[in-house]
Amino acid sequence: KNEVEQSPQNLTAQEGEFITINCSYSVGISALHWLQQHPGGGIVSLFMLSSGKKKHGRLIATINIQEKHSSLHITASHPRDSAVYICAVRSRAIAGGTSYGKLTFGQGTILTVHP
Amino acid sequence: DSGVTQTPKHLITATGQRVTLRCSPRSGDLSVYWYQQSLDQGLQFLIQYYNGEERAKGNILERFSAQQFPDLHSELNLSSLELGDSALYFCASSSVGGEAFFGQGTRLTVV
Numbered sequence: 001k002n003e004v005e006q007s008p009q010n011l012t013a014q015e016g017e018f019i020t021i022n023c024s025y026s027v028g029i030s031a032l033h034w035l036q037q038h039p040g041g042g043i044v045s046l047f048m049l050s051s052g053k054k055k056h057g058r059l060i061a062t063i064n065i066q067e068k069h070s071s072l073h074i075t076a077s078h079p080r081d082s083a084v085y086i087c088a089v090r091s092r093a094i095a096g097g098t099s100y101g102k103l104t105f106g107q108g109t110i111l112t113v114h115p
Numbered sequence: 116d117s118g119v120t121q122t123p124k125h126l127i128t129a130t131g132q133r134v135t136l137r138c139s140p141r142s143g144d145l146s147v148y149w150y151q152q153s154l155d156q157g158l159q160f161l162i163q164y165y166n167g168e169e170r171a172k173g174n175i176l177e178r179f180s181a182q183q184f185p186d187l188h189s190e191l192n193l194s195s196l197e198l199g200d201s202a203l204y205f206c207a208s209s210s211v212g213g214e215a216f217f218g219q220g221t222r223l224t225v226v
Contacts, residue, residue, distance in 0.1 A: 031213055041152075041203055043217040044117070086158065090213065100209045102148060102171055105158040 003027050006087050006106035013113050019074040021109045023087030026068065030101065034061050034072050035086040037108070043086070046072070077113045084108045118142065121206050121218035129226055133194040136221045138206030140187055144216070146170075146209045147189040149181055152220075153202040164189055196225045 004025045013019055023032070034046040047054050047061040049070065054061050058077075063070040074081055086108045091101030118141035128134055140147050149161040151174075160173035164183035175181075178196075183189040193200060206218045 033215055035215075035217075041222065042219045043205060043207075045215050045217070048212075048214050088158075088215075090215075100146060100213045102160040102163055102173060103150070103158075103207075103215060104160065107157050 002107070003104050004087055004089055004106040006085075006109050008109060009107065011109055011111045013077050013111070015078055015113055015115050017077050017113075019077050019081075019111065019113075021072045021085050021087075021111070023070045023072070023106055024068060025070075025087075025089045025104075027089065027104070028092060029089040030092045031090045032063055032070050033088045033090065033103065034070075035088055035105075037084040037086060039083075046085075074111075079113045079115050082111055082113050084110050117216040117218065119206060119208050119216050119218040121204075121221050123221060124219060125222050125224075127224045127226060128196060130196055130198060132196050132225075133192065134196065134223065136191040136193070136204055136206075136223075138189045138191070138218055140189070140206075140208030141210070141216050144208035144210060145187065147183055147187070148207045148209070149175075149189070149191050150205040150207065151202050152205060153199075158205070161191070193223070198225050201225045 007022050031050045036044045049063040058075045060073040087106040088103040120139040122137045145166040147164045152158045161175040163171040181191045203220045205220045
């Protein structure tokens with residue numbers, strides 16, 4: 001079993017729909033990241049969460065530390081939201097320094113939004 | 116623009132060859148992480164450097180090595196290349212607050 005599981009793997013929506021992508025993890029973490037990857041490959045960080053909820057424009061991310069679960073919501077989806085969304089967890093900081101641990105990634109959710 | 120610079124963007128090389136991928140982290144970021152993204156394995160952690168020192172190793176093959184220089188740029192060296200090494204290689208750096216910033220990646224094709 002992977003340490004980070006995302007669902008669904010593929011998601012197709014019509015423009016304007018509300019979208020939810022889920023992420024569950026099984027390890028101790030210092031933070032959870034939601035990333036976006038467009039065709040062409042570049043990865044952009046959308047959110048970093050260690051508790052609660054964050055909102056940026058039409059995007060909302062939540063995390064429940066006790067249940068080891070996070071969700072990414074997109075309200076009023078648009079074709080430009082079509083991309084791969086990746087959940088990644090950051091392991092706890094390495095002792096003896098101020099660096100942050102590595103990221104462990106989910107397999108990604110391919111989102112396609114049709115006009 | 117994340118502030119993380121990776122070169123080259125694309126690389127095509129033959130099996131058995133050696134290549135060097137280069138990464139400059141965001142100004143002020145001391146940590147550099149290397150990740151490999153392949154179609155069958157997804158994104159996987161290779162190695163981390165912090166202020167010139169190796170901090171953690173992941174699924175990095177013995178044919179691969181990396182280093183971080185005093186000016187904090189990092190190089191990932193891949194040798195005796197095989198077809199299966201074809202992948203996107205990402206470099207990332209972390210801010211003081213732990214946010215992740217990714218380079219645009221180097222697409223390596225081994226033929």
